[in-house]
Amino acid sequence: xxxxxxxxxxxxxxxxxxxxxxxxxxxxxxxxxxxxxxxxxxxxxxxxxxxxxxxxxxxxxxxxxxxxxxxxxxxxxxxxxxxxxxxxxxxxxxxxxxxxxxxxxxxxxxxxxxxxxxxxxxxxxxxxxxxxxxxxxxxxxxxxxxxxxxxxxxxxxxxxxxxxxxxxxxxxxxxxxxxxxxxxxxxxxxxxxxxxxxxxxxxxxxxxxxxxxxxxxxxxxxxxxxxxxxxxxxxxxxxxxxxxxxxxxxxxxxxxxxxxxxxxxxxxxxxxxxxxxxxxxxxxxxxxxxxxxxxxxxxxxxxxxxxxxxxxxxxxxxxxxxxxxxxxxxxxxxxxxxxxxxxxxxxxxxx
Amino acid sequence: xxxxxxxxxxxxxxxxxxxxxxxxxxxxxxxxxxxxxxxxxxxxxxxxxxxxxxxxxxxxxxxxxxxxxxxxxxxxxxxxxxxxxxxxxxxxxxxxxxxxxxxxxxxxxxxxxxxxxxxxxxxxxxxxxxxxxxxxxxxxxxxxxxxxxxxxxxxxxxxxxxxxxxxxxxxxxxxxxxxxxxxxxxxxxxxxxxxxxxxxxxxxxxxxxxxxxxxxxxxxxxxxxxxxxxxxxxxxxxxxxxxx
Amino acid sequence: xxxxxxxxxxxxxxxxxxxxxxxxxxxxxxxxxxxxxxxxxxxxxxxxxxxxxxxxxxxxxxxxxxxxxxxxxxxxxxxxxxxxxxxxxxxxxxxxxxxxxxxxxxxxxxxxxxxxxxxxxxxxxxxxxxxxxxxxxxxxxxxxxxxxxxxxxxxxxxxxxxxxxxxxxxxxxxxxxxxxxxxxxxxxxxxxxxxxxxxxxxxxxxxxxxxxxxxxxxxxxxxxxxxxxxxxxxxxxxxxxxxxxxxxxxxxxxxxxxxxxxxxxxxxxxxxxxxxxxxxxxxxxxxxxxxxxxxxxxxxxxxx
Numbered sequence: 001x002x003x004x005x006x007x008x009x010x011x012x013x014x015x016x017x018x019x020x021x022x023x024x025x026x027x028x029x030x031x032x033x034x035x036x037x038x039x040x041x042x043x044x045x046x047x048x049x050x051x052x053x054x055x056x057x058x059x060x061x062x063x064x065x066x067x068x069x070x071x072x073x074x075x076x077x078x079x080x081x082x083x084x085x086x087x088x089x090x091x092x093x094x095x096x097x098x099x100x101x102x103x104x105x106x107x108x109x110x111x112x113x114x115x116x117x118x119x120x121x122x123x124x125x126x127x128x129x130x131x132x133x134x135x136x137x138x139x140x141x142x143x144x145x146x147x148x149x150x151x152x153x154x155x156x157x158x159x160x161x162x163x164x165x166x167x168x169x170x171x172x173x174x175x176x177x178x179x180x181x182x183x184x185x186x187x188x189x190x191x192x193x194x195x196x197x198x199x200x201x202x203x204x205x206x207x208x209x210x211x212x213x214x215x216x217x218x219x220x221x222x223x224x225x226x227x228x229x230x231x232x233x234x235x236x237x238x239x240x241x242x243x244x245x246x247x248x249x250x251x252x253x254x255x256x257x258x259x260x261x262x263x264x265x266x267x268x269x270x271x272x273x274x275x276x277x278x279x280x281x282x283x284x285x286x287x288x289x290x291x292x293x294x295x296x297x298x299x300x301x302x303x304x305x306x307x308x309x310x311x312x313x314x315x316x317x318x319x320x321x322x323x324x325x326x327x328x329x330x331x332x333x334x335x336x337x338x339x340x341x342x343x344x345x346x347x348x349x350x351x
Numbered sequence: 352x353x354x355x356x357x358x359x360x361x362x363x364x365x366x367x368x369x370x371x372x373x374x375x376x377x378x379x380x381x382x383x384x385x386x387x388x389x390x391x392x393x394x395x396x397x398x399x400x401x402x403x404x405x406x407x408x409x410x411x412x413x414x415x416x417x418x419x420x421x422x423x424x425x426x427x428x429x430x431x432x433x434x435x436x437x438x439x440x441x442x443x444x445x446x447x448x449x450x451x452x453x454x455x456x457x458x459x460x461x462x463x464x465x466x467x468x469x470x471x472x473x474x475x476x477x478x479x480x481x482x483x484x485x486x487x488x489x490x491x492x493x494x495x496x497x498x499x500x501x502x503x504x505x506x507x508x509x510x511x512x513x514x515x516x517x518x519x520x521x522x523x524x525x526x527x528x529x530x531x532x533x534x535x536x537x538x539x540x541x542x543x544x545x546x547x548x549x550x551x552x553x554x555x556x557x558x559x560x561x562x563x564x565x566x567x568x569x570x571x572x573x574x575x576x577x578x579x580x581x582x583x584x585x586x587x588x589x590x591x592x593x594x595x
Numbered sequence: 596x597x598x599x600x601x602x603x604x605x606x607x608x609x610x611x612x613x614x615x616x617x618x619x620x621x622x623x624x625x626x627x628x629x630x631x632x633x634x635x636x637x638x639x640x641x642x643x644x645x646x647x648x649x650x651x652x653x654x655x656x657x658x659x660x661x662x663x664x665x666x667x668x669x670x671x672x673x674x675x676x677x678x679x680x681x682x683x684x685x686x687x688x689x690x691x692x693x694x695x696x697x698x699x700x701x702x703x704x705x706x707x708x709x710x711x712x713x714x715x716x717x718x719x720x721x722x723x724x725x726x727x728x729x730x731x732x733x734x735x736x737x738x739x740x741x742x743x744x745x746x747x748x749x750x751x752x753x754x755x756x757x758x759x760x761x762x763x764x765x766x767x768x769x770x771x772x773x774x775x776x777x778x779x780x781x782x783x784x785x786x787x788x789x790x791x792x793x794x795x796x797x798x799x800x801x802x803x804x805x806x807x808x809x810x811x812x813x814x815x816x817x818x819x820x821x822x823x824x825x826x827x828x829x830x831x832x833x834x835x836x837x838x839x840x841x842x843x844x845x846x847x848x849x850x851x852x853x854x855x856x857x858x859x860x861x862x863x864x865x866x867x868x869x870x871x872x873x874x875x876x877x878x879x880x881x882x883x884x885x886x887x888x889x890x891x892x893x894x895x896x897x898x899x
Contacts, residue, residue: 063695065702127883134630134694135886138834139879145827146875153868252823256706263699306714313707320700321688401783427785439780441773452773453784455766508785 006192012335014188017274018181021047024278025177037173038241039285044176045238046277049258050265051183052230054273056223057262059196061203062132065255066124066140069147070228072250073120074113074235076151079164079245081109087166094156106170110179110236117232118225125224129217144255151247161247169243179237183230187270195222256309257284260316266326271333276326280312287311353412354379354512354544355400355431360409362395362568369395371568372409379511382538382545382560384576386552392568393548394436397516400546401433402426414511427453432510436517436548438497440504442490446481449489449500450474453508467507474503477533495526499533506537514546519554531558556580564588600738602860608744610852611751612806616829617836617844618758619802625775625839626795629686630698633705635826636712637677637800641807642817643712644673645723654721654817670804678800679793686796687789712819720818723811747809754805755845758798762841767794775839828855831878837888847888 021044028040053067080088080095081104088100104112128139151158158164170176190196199219202209210216239245257280265276293302319326353376362370370392377383385393399406400413402423411419418426427433432453441449454467475482478499484492489500498518505513518534519527535558538545549555555562555576562576564585571588572579579585616634623631645659645666658669685704689697732739762768767790774781774791782788803822810821832851836843851874858870881888 061695063699127879131882131886134698134838135834135882137695137698138630138830139882141827142831142875142878142882146872146879149872149875150869153872155868256702259699260703304714305717306710309710310707310714313703313710316703317685317700317707320692320696320703324692324696403779403783422788423779423782424785424787427783433783435780435783439777441776441780443776444769444772448769448772451766451769452781452786455770455785504784 006197010188010192010332010334013271013332014185016333016335017184017271020274020278021177021180021184025173028173034171037171039281041171041173041176041241043277043281044173044180045234045241046258046261046281047180047274048176048183048230048234048237049254050261050273050277051180051187051270052227052234053258053262054267054270055187055190055227055230056220058267058269058273059191059199059203059223060220062220063137064140065137065259066142066144066147067227067231068250068255068258069144070117070121070231071235071238071254072147072151072247073117074110074232075239075245075250076158076164076235077113077116077232078106078109078167078236078239081112082106082168082240083164083166091159091162091164091166092157094154106168106237106240107175109240110233113236114229114233117235118229121225121228122221125221125228129220129224132216144251148247148251158247163244163246165244167239167243167245170237170240176237176241179233183234184270184274186226186230187273190223190226191270195219199223257312260312262326263316264319264326266328266330268325268330269328269332271331272326272328275328275333279327280315283311283315284308353377354381354414355546356412357400358410360396360399360406360411362392362399362404363407364395364404369568370399370406373565373568373570374409375563375570375573377512377544377546379544380542382558383547384552384555384558384560384562385546385548385565386550386555386562387565389550391565393565394516395568396565397433397435397514397546397548400426400514401431401435403433403435427508427510430509430511432505432508432513434501434505434513434515434518436520438494438501440489440492440497440500442488444489445486446489446492446500447471447485450481450504450507453504470507470509474506477506477537478503494521495523495530498522498526498530502530502534502537506541510543512544512546514548516548517550518547519549527554552576552580552585598738600736601740602856604738604740604744604748605859606853606856607849608747608852609856610849611747612809612825612848613828613832613851614845614848615751615754615802615806615809616825617832617848618755618841619799619806620826620829620833621836621839621841621844622775622795622799622802624833625841626771626778626792627686627690628694628697628839629689629701630694630830630838631799632698632702632826633681633708634799634803634829635822635824636705636708637674637681637803638807638810638822638825639712639817639819640677640708641670641674641804642723642811642821643716643819644670644807645811646716646721646817648715650715650717652719652721654723656723659723667808670808671801672804674800674802674804674807675797676800678796678803682793682796690788709819716817716819718819720816722815723817724815743809743812747813750805750809754802758841767791771795775841828874831874834878835881835888840888843888 024040024043028037049071053064056067057064080099081102085101085103088095124143128136128143131139152161154160198214202214202216202219206216235250261276261280262273264280266272287303287308290303291305291307293300323329356376358374359372360370361368361372373396387393395404398404400411402418402421405420410417413426413431414429416429418429441452450471451467454470480496481500481503492500518530522530531554534545537543552562560576562574562579563570564572566588572584620631620634623629645656647655647657649655658666661669681704685700686697689700732741733745762772770781770786771791771794774786806825810825811817828851829848832847833844836847855870855874858873859867862870
């Protein structure tokens with residue numbers, strides 16, 4: 001079987017990426033400071049989101065602006081299933097009785113969130129995946145706006161635009177590390193599966209792939225559901241990392257950040273997705289630190305707010321201009337002297 | 352003096368080389384047919400000359416200007432008018448509007464329409480059918496009428512050289528005859544230089560003039576159309592037996 | 596009768612905003628296949644151009660104090676300049692890129708503009724009173740219609756008429772229409788690519804400024820997010836109208852305005868809040884069944 005040999009050849013990629021993430025976690029333990037811990041947690045969450053996004057965007061070549069909608073679905077699952085029934089009654093009185101009484105641990109909510117988001121990815125996807133190109137991208141944007149609009153207005157179930165508080169906060173980094181590792185390995189496994197290979201073939205040579213009997217909408221749908229599940233899990237964990245949830249947490253801002261990480265790292269490879277997170281997170285942290293102010297002698301020099309996003313946007317535009325395949329340029333990390341599974345990026349434009 | 356001169360022009364799409372080191376020149380008033388089988392690189396060569404796909408190597412001169420890698424609009428403004436394959440009419444514009452698009456480049460904004468009117472009458476005189484339907488949408492024309500429209504549109508820019516890619520594509524033989532009849536008449540009237548790409552050599556042999564045969568991105572034969580058409584070498588080159 | 600007239604005017608004035616927005620997006624899509632996500636932020640930037648940069652809660656009106664006959668050209672020029680600048684600095688480098696890459700770049704540019712505004716003005720909405728004399732109502736056949744609504748509709752009609760005349764009667768308009776349909780062919784006829792694209796960006800920016808004026812007067816606030824919602828609806832209008840078709844974009848803009856207004860009236864109060872969600876859902880359906888748009892023009896297809 002071919003995929004067994006592909007698995008052996010490419011296994012180094014998720015292992016190396018996993019080791020990199022573990023190294024980050026160990027550094028956090030060694031430093032032992034609370035804010036730094038939170039930073040590392042944030043990086044792991046972004047890894048989950050960007051890897052989830054990559055599963056669809058990277059393999060299908062279709063840009064999605066809508067994946068954060070699945071994180072939103074997941075984020076509210078955490079609120080629905082883990083807040084104490086008493087508090088839920090106050091902020092979200094419209095929940096059905098059985099859900100009102102439910103109180104499960106955080107890992108349970110992450111699993112339920114993954115399933116819930118996957119279900120909606122299946123529903124939306126079975127409609128959306130018939131589109132391609134620009135139309136598909138705009139439709140995913142409409143999906144994001146639709147979910148945001150519903151969650152911002154369904155007062156009795158989501159508390160509308162006000163924050164839902166009382167989600168148990170998980171401060172340990174390990175659950176986030178495990179979830180990030182699960183995402184990376186799941187994304188790798190999908191990438192080398194029959195479906196993943198077929199979808200990449202369809203991305204590079206749509207006509208030939210269709211002629212070989214690849215059902216492109218179906219292949220895309222599978223990727224969409226898997227990536228939706230990963231986003232849903234990430235969304236639930238995100239809620240647990242900050243303890244509150246609002247619809248606008250999961251809207252354009254997060255879409256922009258995750259998309260820029262994917263673009264900067266390179267959407268053609270899994271390593272690009274992970275490294276994009278690590279590189280841009282470092283940049284964001286540095287800028288945040290500068291925005292907070294640096295003591296230089298007697299005076300504090302602080303960058304004005306907003307510099308962070310401006311810098312991200314500029315980096316993203318420059319990467320698109322000069323290195324459209326991202327920093328990794330469609331290559332995956334692998335052990336030296338061994339051929340990596342070279343996943344070629346989307347076909348170069350002919351216009 | 353040659354009007355158009357190519358030296359060692361190559362065109363590449365990624366790893367695929369469509370045109371290899373082509374060199375030839377074309378004198379003012381000449382008529383040149385480039386023929387050859389599908390995928391010979393004829394259209395790619397034409398697109399390189401028109402500036403649509405910049406050549407990956409070599410040099411192109413037109414009317415004493417180096418036009419290698421120049422923008423299509425600059426090349427058009429020097430008097431090289433290209434009629435691409437597939438008759439790209441502006442379907443939602445009227446016939447007259449289609450004709451007027453290319454007239455902007457020679458005249459200042461003021462009095463643009465008045466100056467274009469003379470040109471317009473000349474084109475209408477050659478293709479009366481266009482005048483009859485001047486206000487209807489170009490997308491509604493038949494294939495033959497569209498071919499006449501795009502040739503007329505190319506003439507509106509008052510060019511020195513008109514390059515036409517497969518004027519007979521998808522047209523009935525009698526319509527093709529009409530198109531060529533007009534072309535030949537125009538050439539005599541305006542002292543036009545013509546560069547015509549056709550897949551088959553029959554039309555070149557009927558019209559006469561110079562003919563080149565392309566295959567695999569290279570020019571294999573170059574000579575008088577009628578003499579070449581009869582030769583053994585032509586058959587051999589076209590169908591690819593012999594030394595290839 | 597009066598309330599029916601009220602609904603009609605509401606629909607027309609909302610539709611005007613969407614139509615102007617969709618037109619600005621369709622103009623650029625037509626000539627360079629760019630789905631310009633930064634358009635909404637250009638609108639917001641135009642509103643803030645009336646103020647003096649400050650992060651205080653109280654807006655310091657600067658250009659907003661100009662008399663209307665100076666204010667309007669000033670704002671239109673700002674919009675056009677900003678839009679042309681985005682072309683020169685960013686989009687020019689993406690001429691040969693594929694539409695997806697350009698789309699992400701415009702998304703990033705939108706964020707840069709938005710957070711630049713945040714840096715200068717903070718994220719707090721500020722109240723501005725732009726042309727306050729326009730908010731008093733006028734009585735027409737028993738309906739009380741705000742004067743501003745009438746002016747919005749009149750201005751939109753005037754802009755649409757002017758733009759149509761420009762596109763139909765001038766050489767530049769002709770070149771632009773030809774380029775929108777087949778850019779390479781137009782260039783082979785000597786149409787200068789840069790001029791046409793910059794013209795499209797200038798027009799689109801001026802349209803963004805017009806929206807900014809209307810929005811600023813209607814809401815009386817300046818908010819860095821204010822372009823976003825108009826932009827989203829404008830996008831949807833562009834898609835429904837058939838990407839790149841100007842007439843389609845305008846018609847679809849008015850159609851969306853009408854649908855949104857009618858929904859507001861006929862939906863039960865509980866469902867009213869979900870009006871926008873219904874519209875977004877509808878656009879997905881439109882894309883599925885008519886990917887070329889409801890009102891698509893002949894010969895406009897995705898150039899990939």
